Amino acid sequence: MDTLFGYPGGVVLPLYDRFPHYPDINHILVRHEQAAGHAADGYARASGKLGVALATSGPGATNLVTAITNAHMDSVPTLFITGNVTRSLLGKDGFQEADITGITMPTVKHNYLVMRPDDLAYAFKEAAYIATTGRPGAVHIDIPKDVFIEEAEFSWPETINVRGYNPPSTAEQGSIQQAAEIIDHSERPLIFAGHGIILSDAADDLRKFAEKSGTPVVNTLLGLGSIAPDHVLSYGMMGMHGSYWANHAASNADVIIGLGMRMDDRALGRFEDMNPTAKIIHVDIDPAEHQKNLETHVPIVGNVSDVLKQLTNAVQKATHPDWLSWIDDLRIGHRASMSVPEGPELTAQYAIARIADYIGTESVLCTGVGQHQMWSAQFGAISRPRQFITSGGLGTMGFEVPAAMGAQAACPDRSVWTICGDGGFQMTFQEIGTMVDAKLPVRMAIMNNCYLGMVRQWQELFYDQNLVDVDISQPDFLKIAEAYGIKGIRVDNQEDVDAAIEEAEATEGPVLIDFRVVQQDNVWPMVPAGAALSETIESAEESAMS
């Protein structure tokens, strides 16, 4: 670990006091603890390394909670460190005391309250081990002020042995054989590739397995990047805003192979009707994900990278030309609902597609949560693991700015762009100050439609057009850029888009672009919450008829 994002305060001052003695530690001072957490999260997603955030007790610690939950829900290896009041004051409601280990308990993989300085080395070693192995996740260490101060003999434990924690690697051969047999006899197999492929660096293993078994691949939101979109077996994103053909392939497959994904409701729609006749093989490192939402015929516990190697060895070489051409025909017939809208207007879809095209796949693309996030997933041309950074499970608006900051800290040589919603941007844009101080040249592209767009979309579709509290007002975003001393660019027309992107890339960032996109636009296709994937709706007109 070399970088941490933090915010000082009373009880962590003893630690800050020592930072000057450790110049190798790159402490990035944020403007709000939530942002420190999201930055650590973005850092970890972009690099695969442990992301670390630090906050003081009480409000500092509680401000981290959203970020902790966000990271854990998406299985991101992160370590959160908080200070707490002196041991003798714990439980006495002292100034800035919060029972933060009690608060984070249900949203972390594990947490610690370290009561003796002798235990610090153990706690850190074990915490890092637990956060980064098995199914990765958030781990939290809480340290009372006087534990920071008291002196102890330093001894770094060589090995760590947690008997209640034994992350699996390869899978048991019997289940591999069982799965291989089902795959070998399938006519219409389909892979659901999830975040696990990226977390365990298994993109190559996925491609080899798919190619040998001739199995087409669809991705969950967080699985985007596990296979390049131009690969012949790649069919893009499934789920609530996935493509018509991906969702119908999912509904018509005879064998489904879920890889490193947790059979989430946003990806699968109504569970009972997500293809009840298919045989389901579910590979996940976390056995508790098996049979949680969906009945699985062959649950396989193991690291998806190892399991894919085993499966590739076990299956026979196969092709499924009829099945692929069935999906291809759907793709040709329904391409329109997954295309950038035609016409002269400036749409978010157009701006995002142009950004993606210009910056290429070696860049990093972050998003917030809402319409712009789904359009980024649809038109971001996500082609490599760790290219796309988005809040999947928790769906945290305001993630975009601090997560991009963390990604930029992790990848100083990559161009980092973040697609922002005009609502989410207003939750966390104070971090521009951090970017300026820490010289993190993030490119922020606000898809400004003067609405909380996704909420408005739901009110239009499911609340009888009763628009309530969604027409959020905007400050002058260029003046905000100016206030922080960074470049701001406004784009009102389609024809100015390319020039603005080019200028942003050429500018030594951070830089902000305010894209004034059309206001009344909705994300299609859509599977309404609680509907089945086979009920994918492709347009407003179709929605009005149903």
Add this chain to the structure above:
Amino acid sequence: MKVSRNGSRQTIAALVEDRPGVLTRVASLFRRRGYNIESLAVGTTDEQGVSRMTIVVEGTSEVGDQVAKQLDKLIDVINAAVLDSTESIDRELALIKVVARPDQRREILDVAEIFRASVVDLSVSSLIIQITAANETIEALTDNLRPYGILEMVRTGAIALVRGEDTTQVVEFEDDELRRFHMGSGRIPTGQLPHLSD
């Protein structure tokens, strides 16, 4: 009827590290995932630093499996397993205080004897009956005592062991240093703490 594997009640045995907060972690998991605990009993085991929880939950065997897997995910849970009712023995202790006028005592004692329960306290108008049995036997006893008037009653919740040589056991042992860390972390250390102003 015994608790059956496919019935509405599942018995789970969990070996847990005896650490601060472990009970909260388990209870919090049940609350968060919406599982209903019928009973929970915790006690020490033969190995220092390891406690054993016996948890009875409402639900099908699928629910039982999910609960065990979610429990196993907790770092402080060394292992957790659903016990097959036909392959395990489960017992619970109950103390039942019954209204017993002198003219009813003989009758009540007969009931207690049928259930192999014993009388552990006697007063002019009441008895305390102690029974160690499986859940259903205790239910049957209380049904039979209810007509006399149950004043109050307390039950321990079930504890259970697998029959025969099979065990639910810890296979790995911790070294002393690690055990000290695991058992001590989170607990206020003994002795004088540094003063506030330090």
